[in-house]
Amino acid sequence: MELPPVNLKAILLVHWLLTTWGCIVFSGPYAWANFTILALGVWAVAQRDSIDAISMFLSGLVVTIFLDIIQISIFYPRENLTDTGRFGAGMAILSLILKPLSCCLVYHMYRERGGELLLHVGFLGPSEERSAYQTIDSPEGPNDPFAGPESRGQTTQGY
Template identity: 75%
Template sequence: MELPAVNLKVILLVHWLLTTWGCIAFSGSYAWSNFTILALGVWAVAQRDSIDAIGMFLGGLVTTIFLDIVYISIFYSKFATGDTGRFSAGMAILSLLLKPFSCCLVYHMHRERGGELRPGFFGPSQERSVYQTIDSPDSPAEPFADLEDRGQAVPRGY
């Protein structure tokens, strides 16, 4: 099954709007969890090549599905009494219903960026080519030996 091509910015905008409307009645942990995950989504938009950013956004969306179910089920009867409360609860529920579809789209984007789900999904980043190992032959045995050879001052304490 081919998923439609949806821009990550559209997903963020829809969930931001629904979360904002959901926060009219639901606040506290509902707002913190959802807006934190939306911030991860902004990170995923800003760093288009980052597998970690899109992976954390995907993991956060999955987590907020569970958190939203718990939060709405506990506090629905307390806040959904008037018209504003029912509207807010409806938007929170609509956001919850759209999240599994959003997860499918974000997972597709995760795969396009080269990510894969495996047992070590939450482990260290796959992008290790940028880092220099500690035992690299390029690193000198004495950190400031090259400064002493050139007659330059060595920082104190070494």
């Protein structure tokens, strides 16, 4: 299924607006979680070629789906809800409903930037190829940029 091209800035603007309105009712942890993820989204906009930025934004969106479910279900005001409170709660819920769609669109952008087909999270993914790394017990130690030329086997003249 081919997704329509959507600008990352548009996704950020929609979620920023809905989060701002959602903070009318849900403040504290709701605001911190969502605005932190939106900051990662700004990083993903600024670094157009960065796979790290878009993958962190994507994983943050996924995490905030679960956090929003918990926070809305715990802190939803059941008594004395004004029209403003209903509006704020509705916007927070609308943001939550739109996040899976945003995740699909951001995942598509992640793939366009060169990300892998499957997200490898921590210990669940395959280990990285480390054959190019120098082992700790190798006879040649790494060059210390702070060491003098004498310690690297070079001689100094004129001192």
